[in-house]
Amino acid sequence: MTNESLISQALEKKKAKHERFAEIDYIRLTDAQGGWPRGTVFLNNRAVPGYPSIGRVLNLEQGLEQQFYAPFHAEEKIDGYNVRIVKHEGHYLAFSRGGFVCPFTTDRLPDLIDTDILDSHPDLVICGEVAGPGNPYLEGHPPDISDEIVLLVFDLMRFDELGFFETTEKLNIIRQFNLPAVPYHGRFEPHQAQQIRDILPELDDRGVEGLVLKEEGARQKRAKYVTPASVVQDIRAMGDALMDMPAEYFTNRLLRLVLILEESPQLDSSQLRYELGCALIDPLLEAARNHPATHKVSHHFECRFRHRINAERFIQHISRAPQREIHSSVRSLEEDQDGYWVLTFERVFPRVSGLLANFLSGGQVHD
Amino acid sequence: MTNESLISQALEKKKAKHERFAEIDYIRLTDAQGGWPRGTVFLNNRAVPGYPSIGRVLNLEQGLEQQFYAPFHAEEKIDGYNVRIVKHEGHYLAFSRGGFVCPFTTDRLPDLIDTDILDSHPDLVICGEVAGPGNPYLEGHPPDISDEIVLLVFDLMRFDELGFFETTEKLNIIRQFNLPAVPYHGRFEPHQAQQIRDILPELDDRGVEGLVLKEEGARQKRAKYVTPASVVQDIRAMGDALMDMPAEYFTNRLLRLVLILEESPQLDSSQLRYELGCALIDPLLEAARNHPATHKVSHHFECRFRHRINAERFIQHISRAPQREIHSSVRSLEEDQDGYWVLTFERVFPRVSGLLANFLSGGQVHD
Structure with a gap:
C-alpha cells in the first residue's frame, strides 16, 4: 500500500489527523496503522516513523535472558522528552512523541544541534531527548544537566523506513558529525546481568535515570531499566501533585524501586528510605504551607x-x-x-x- | 411510619436484606432509609441503629471552630473494627458496621465484656471497637494492645432511638458497670485547638490512632483526627498490597500526614520520613523476596x-x-x-x- 492510500484510509478511520505549523501542513497518526506506530508523521506523504514505546524490565537477571537473544548495547536513559528532528522543505522541524511539531524544540534547534548533518543527509530522522531546567514539559531534570536545555541523540532513522540504525553505525555517524549523544556504556551479552548491575551504583550516585538496552540485529529488541535515585526524583518532582496523577504514577514507581533493591541490595540504604519519605512529604508540605497565599498548587x-x-x-x-x-x-x-x-x-x-x-x-x- | 412498614418499603426498594445467623432472622439496611443509617438492623421489627460515619478534620485550628458549636469531649480512637452489641431473645449478638452478625465477635463476647449490663438494660446497644493481634479483619493493631483481642466501648445507644448517650452519662454507666472503654482525654472548647495539639505527641509516641471528638448537646456532632504514627502504621500494614488497594488508600493518608505536620511542626522529624520510607519499601521488598517460594502476596x-x-x-x-x-x-x-x-x-x-x-x-x- 502506498503512503498516500494508507493516509487516506487512516484519516477515514479517524486514526490520523491533519495538523499545521506555520505554513507547513502535516498528518500525524493518532493510532498505529499499516505497520507505522502511533505518532508517525507524514510530510508530503513521506513518513517520519513514530518512536515506538520501549518496554521496561524490573528484574535484570531474568529480564535480559528473557528479552534478548543476541548481544546488546547499553546507553544512558535521560530524563527529558523525546523528539524526532528532520529537514523538510528547507525547515528544520522537531516532532513530539505524539507527532506534533514541538514549537519550543523547533524554535531552539539552532541552540541544540548543528543541523548541517540534515543538509548532507536529507533522509535522516534524528531521535533524541531534550532535557534541562529550561524545558517546558517536565518538572525536574537530570541533576548533572546544568545547561538550560540540551539535546542528546540516541537513535537515527530514515524517512519511510521502520527501524533504527544499528548501534555501531549510529555511533560512527554521531562521532563523524560531532552530535551531542547519550553516554554509551558498552556491549553486553544476555547472561551478563551482573555486569549491568555493576554499572548501576555510579549511575545512581549521579542521579542518572537509568539505561536503555538495544539488541544487535534485525529484531531491534529494546528494554529499559532505571535507578533507585530516578524513582525518588520522579516522586519528588510530583510529590505535591500526586493526587492529580493517575493512581499508577506512584505504585508503579514503588514497585520498580523495590524490585531494583531485591536484585541489587548494594543499592539499598537507610538514606534511600529517608529520601523516599522526604520526596513524599516535603513538596506537599511546602504546598500546604504556601496555600493560604497561593490558593493553589x-x-x-x-x-x-x-x-x-x-x-x-x-x-x-x-x-x-x-x-x-x-x-x-x-x-x-x-x-x-x-x-x-x-x-x-x-x-x-x-x-x-x-x-x-x-x-x-x-x-x-x-x- | 412504623418500623414494620419502613422495613417492607426498604425491602421492596432493595435497600434492605434478610439475613440469618443460627436460628435468628434479621434484616439489615444496605442504604440509609427513613432516617435510619446504613447498617441499621431490625430484630423482630426493633431497630438497632446503624453506627454513623464520623467525618475527619485535617486541620484542628480551623476544623474545631468550623465543625463544633459547643464544648466537646476527646476520646482515643482505636485501630480496630466497630461492633454494636445487643441482647436479643436471650442471645448476645455483635453486629458489624454493615449490619451483619459478626460470628467471631459474637462467639467471643464472654471474653470481651461482662454482659450483665444487657440483662439489666435490655434496650441498650453497646458500641465499641474490637482490636488486637487476634482480630480477623485487620492487618496491624494498636502497638500497646498485647492481648489477643480486646473490646473498648465508646458509645451507648438504645433500640429504636437515633443518637447516642451524652458523654457524661455514658462515662457514668461505663464506670458503674466497669465496662472496658476507650481512654478519655477531657472536655474542650472549639477555640482550644492548641490544647488538643498538646495531647498529640504523647498519643503519637504510643502509636495511638488518634482522637474522636464528640460535641455536647442535641447536634451530637463528631469529628476524628489522627496521629502521624497511625498514618505510617496504616501504610506499613498494607505496604505489600498497596497495588490491590483503592488509589486513595495511599494518597488520602499522605495528605493527612502532611496536614498534621503543617499544623503541628513538633510532630515532624527526620525519623518520621525514614519510617515512611521503610513502611513503603520493607513489606513489599519482603514480599518480593518471598515470592519465589510463596508465588503470592x-x-x-x-x-x-x-x-x-x-x-x-x-x-x-x-x-x-x-x-x-x-x-x-x-x-x-x-x-x-x-x-x-x-x-x-x-x-x-x-x-x-x-x-x-x-x-x-x-x-x-x-x-
Missing part, C-alpha cells in the same frame, strides 16, 4: 524562545491538551536583554488545590 | 473461637465478600489444648501477586 515553568511567534505557537500547542484536569496558564511573555523571548507559565493541579483549600479551612471528609 | 490471620460452629459461620461470612479482588482462603481449623478452635486463613492480594510473578520472571511492561 502549581508548577512554574520558564522557557526561552528565539522567536516570539514560536512562543505564541507553543502557547497554542499546550492549550490543546485537555484542560479539565491539570491545566496550563500563561503568566508572561517578555523579550530578554539577549533578544530571546521568555515565556513563563504554570501547570495548575486542581484536585490537590481543592483538597488543600477544603481541609485547611476546616472542612470535614467522610472516607 | 498474602496476609495470614489466626483467630480463636469458643465454638466450632461459629468458626464455620465466620468462614461463610468472609466468603460472602466479593472474591474477585482480595480474597480469603481458609488454611486450617483445629481444636487447641484449651478447648478453643483456632482458625487460620489468609487474604490473598492477586494484583501485586501477578505483578511480582511477571516481573521477577523477566517480563516486560510498557508504561
Whole structure:
C-alpha cells in the first residue's frame, strides 16, 4: 500500500489527523496503522516513523535472558522528552512523541544541534531527548544537566523506513558529525546481568535515570531499566501533585524501586528510605504551607524562545491538551536583554488545590 | 411510619436484606432509609441503629471552630473494627458496621465484656471497637494492645432511638458497670485547638490512632483526627498490597500526614520520613523476596473461637465478600489444648501477586 492510500484510509478511520505549523501542513497518526506506530508523521506523504514505546524490565537477571537473544548495547536513559528532528522543505522541524511539531524544540534547534548533518543527509530522522531546567514539559531534570536545555541523540532513522540504525553505525555517524549523544556504556551479552548491575551504583550516585538496552540485529529488541535515585526524583518532582496523577504514577514507581533493591541490595540504604519519605512529604508540605497565599498548587515553568511567534505557537500547542484536569496558564511573555523571548507559565493541579483549600479551612471528609 | 412498614418499603426498594445467623432472622439496611443509617438492623421489627460515619478534620485550628458549636469531649480512637452489641431473645449478638452478625465477635463476647449490663438494660446497644493481634479483619493493631483481642466501648445507644448517650452519662454507666472503654482525654472548647495539639505527641509516641471528638448537646456532632504514627502504621500494614488497594488508600493518608505536620511542626522529624520510607519499601521488598517460594502476596490471620460452629459461620461470612479482588482462603481449623478452635486463613492480594510473578520472571511492561 502506498503512503498516500494508507493516509487516506487512516484519516477515514479517524486514526490520523491533519495538523499545521506555520505554513507547513502535516498528518500525524493518532493510532498505529499499516505497520507505522502511533505518532508517525507524514510530510508530503513521506513518513517520519513514530518512536515506538520501549518496554521496561524490573528484574535484570531474568529480564535480559528473557528479552534478548543476541548481544546488546547499553546507553544512558535521560530524563527529558523525546523528539524526532528532520529537514523538510528547507525547515528544520522537531516532532513530539505524539507527532506534533514541538514549537519550543523547533524554535531552539539552532541552540541544540548543528543541523548541517540534515543538509548532507536529507533522509535522516534524528531521535533524541531534550532535557534541562529550561524545558517546558517536565518538572525536574537530570541533576548533572546544568545547561538550560540540551539535546542528546540516541537513535537515527530514515524517512519511510521502520527501524533504527544499528548501534555501531549510529555511533560512527554521531562521532563523524560531532552530535551531542547519550553516554554509551558498552556491549553486553544476555547472561551478563551482573555486569549491568555493576554499572548501576555510579549511575545512581549521579542521579542518572537509568539505561536503555538495544539488541544487535534485525529484531531491534529494546528494554529499559532505571535507578533507585530516578524513582525518588520522579516522586519528588510530583510529590505535591500526586493526587492529580493517575493512581499508577506512584505504585508503579514503588514497585520498580523495590524490585531494583531485591536484585541489587548494594543499592539499598537507610538514606534511600529517608529520601523516599522526604520526596513524599516535603513538596506537599511546602504546598500546604504556601496555600493560604497561593490558593493553589502549581508548577512554574520558564522557557526561552528565539522567536516570539514560536512562543505564541507553543502557547497554542499546550492549550490543546485537555484542560479539565491539570491545566496550563500563561503568566508572561517578555523579550530578554539577549533578544530571546521568555515565556513563563504554570501547570495548575486542581484536585490537590481543592483538597488543600477544603481541609485547611476546616472542612470535614467522610472516607 | 412504623418500623414494620419502613422495613417492607426498604425491602421492596432493595435497600434492605434478610439475613440469618443460627436460628435468628434479621434484616439489615444496605442504604440509609427513613432516617435510619446504613447498617441499621431490625430484630423482630426493633431497630438497632446503624453506627454513623464520623467525618475527619485535617486541620484542628480551623476544623474545631468550623465543625463544633459547643464544648466537646476527646476520646482515643482505636485501630480496630466497630461492633454494636445487643441482647436479643436471650442471645448476645455483635453486629458489624454493615449490619451483619459478626460470628467471631459474637462467639467471643464472654471474653470481651461482662454482659450483665444487657440483662439489666435490655434496650441498650453497646458500641465499641474490637482490636488486637487476634482480630480477623485487620492487618496491624494498636502497638500497646498485647492481648489477643480486646473490646473498648465508646458509645451507648438504645433500640429504636437515633443518637447516642451524652458523654457524661455514658462515662457514668461505663464506670458503674466497669465496662472496658476507650481512654478519655477531657472536655474542650472549639477555640482550644492548641490544647488538643498538646495531647498529640504523647498519643503519637504510643502509636495511638488518634482522637474522636464528640460535641455536647442535641447536634451530637463528631469529628476524628489522627496521629502521624497511625498514618505510617496504616501504610506499613498494607505496604505489600498497596497495588490491590483503592488509589486513595495511599494518597488520602499522605495528605493527612502532611496536614498534621503543617499544623503541628513538633510532630515532624527526620525519623518520621525514614519510617515512611521503610513502611513503603520493607513489606513489599519482603514480599518480593518471598515470592519465589510463596508465588503470592498474602496476609495470614489466626483467630480463636469458643465454638466450632461459629468458626464455620465466620468462614461463610468472609466468603460472602466479593472474591474477585482480595480474597480469603481458609488454611486450617483445629481444636487447641484449651478447648478453643483456632482458625487460620489468609487474604490473598492477586494484583501485586501477578505483578511480582511477571516481573521477577523477566517480563516486560510498557508504561
